[in-house]
Amino acid sequence: MVPAQELIRTKHCNSILAAAFGVEFACSRASDHARRTWKVVQTAAGPAGTFADFDHFVFFSYSDLHETDIIPRDLPTRAIAFFAWTTFAFGAYTFQSRSAAWWHVLDIDAPNxxxxxxxxxxxxxxxxxxxxxxxxxxxxxxxxxxxxxxxxxxxxxxxxxxxxxxxxxxxxxxxxxxxxxxxxxxxxxxxxxxxxxxxxxxxxxxxxxxxxxxxxxxxxxxxxxxxxxxxxxxxxxxxxxxxxxxxxxxxxxxxxxxxxxxxxxxxxxxxxxxxxxxxxx
Known part of the structure; x- marks a missing residue:
């Protein structure tokens, strides 16, 4: 399993937020959101927990398991999406993919x-x-x-x-x-x-x-x-x-x-x- 921070950096190092405010900013914002969500999910799951560790949680949060290549579809163009789990509201920050799952667009790939x-x-x-x-x-x-x-x-x-x-x-x-x-x-x-x-x-x-x-x-x-x-x-x-x-x-x-x-x-x-x-x- 790829360590969470390594995966986050791979996802966000060529993003719009990285280009605008620096790679460290982009990664810290993504990590902050991931840890807040992890805490909520673990609390809701109870003592048994849902994931073995934070690394597994982050991997699955970036993955749409209903897609063969685990990339969520029908989201905003080049979106770097993070699964909303139980933390979403039907508001300005959430988007629904082709698989009917809900996602937060944490960042967007920067083509230029x-x-x-x-x-x-x-x-x-x-x-x-x-x-x-x-x-x-x-x-x-x-x-x-x-x-x-x-x-x-x-x-x-x-x-x-x-x-x-x-x-x-x-x-x-x-x-x-x-x-x-x-x-x-x-x-x-x-x-x-x-x-x-x-x-x-x-x-x-x-x-x-x-x-x-x-x-x-x-x-x-x-x-x-x-x-x-x-x-x-x-x-x-x-x-x-x-x-x-x-x-x-x-x-x-x-x-x-x-x-x-x-x-x-x-x-x-x-x-x-x-x-x-x-x-x-």
Whole structure:
């Protein structure tokens, strides 16, 4: 049996989260979700247990035993899926495969990692490791992906929002409660950290993924417009300079893939450049 951490690294080393925030981040989020789920499953199973050990549990969690090659089918394109066991709710984070099983999409393979915009991950409470760990215990380790109804990934940050697979479902906390406000933090390469607050829940009670995607896309668009080189912001990383000249990045070049929750009240966008984008450097 392949050790759990080795299997997790194999699954996630070429993923979107690895390209955006680093391999260690992608693997730690997957491992965190796996251990939380393992604890719930073992508690529900009682003293007899269900699996011999964590390694076996993780292997079967990535496997659809109803498929001959154990790969779940009819999920979002290139999904790295983890079986939902008894922990799922019929919400924004769960998807049903061809075998009628339910899965969490923990990550997605990156066919072109160079197009993913890398951002240093925000860490709550700076260098206080203990406080960070306390916060992360209450933080949802799963990414929320903006998956289109055709199974493709991502929405433009300018222009019309496409129909989303789970667009009508609620954006909720890990405990199932609604989020009234959340800060969107952008650590664009070569620029100062930037953040803006959004209200995922409208005054009329709309707390949908569609609303969230639209709000986050608008904030990413705002960041790009405020940091255009024509506004006097040159940036320190020539590869990711924001602007409208060839090789520079404008809002029309950017696709919002989803978000990751980084603290109880903050999230970071997962951003990709359009297919065919030509870097100047």
């Amino acid at each position: 990692p160079a197009l993913i915009v890398p951002m240093p991950i925000f860490k709550p409470y700076g260098q206080s490791t203990m406080r960070q760990e306390n916060v992360m215990r209450e933080t949802d380790p799963r990414a929320l992906w903006f998956i289109r109804s055709d199974g493709g990934l991502g929405v433009p940050v300018v222009g019309e929002l496409p129909v989303l697979w789970h667009g009508h479902k609620d954006f909720l906390r890990l405990d199932g409660s609604p989020r009234k406000t959340i800060k969107i933090k952008v650590n664009w390469p070569g620029y100062e950290r930037w953040e803006k607050q959004i209200r995922p829940m409208s005054d009329k009670g709309d707390n949908s993924v569609k609303r969230l995607a639209n709000l986050v896309a608008n904030k990413v668009n705002l960041f790009l417009s405020e940091h255009d080189i024509n506004q006097g912001h040159t940036g320190t990383n020539p590869r990711y300079v924001v602007g409208t000249q060839p090789g520079q990045i404008s809002a029309r070049d950017v696709l919002l893939l989803g978000i990751v929750i980084v603290s109880g009240g903050a999230a970071m966008p997962i951003v990709q450049l359009r297919d065919g984008f030509a870097f100047a450097f």
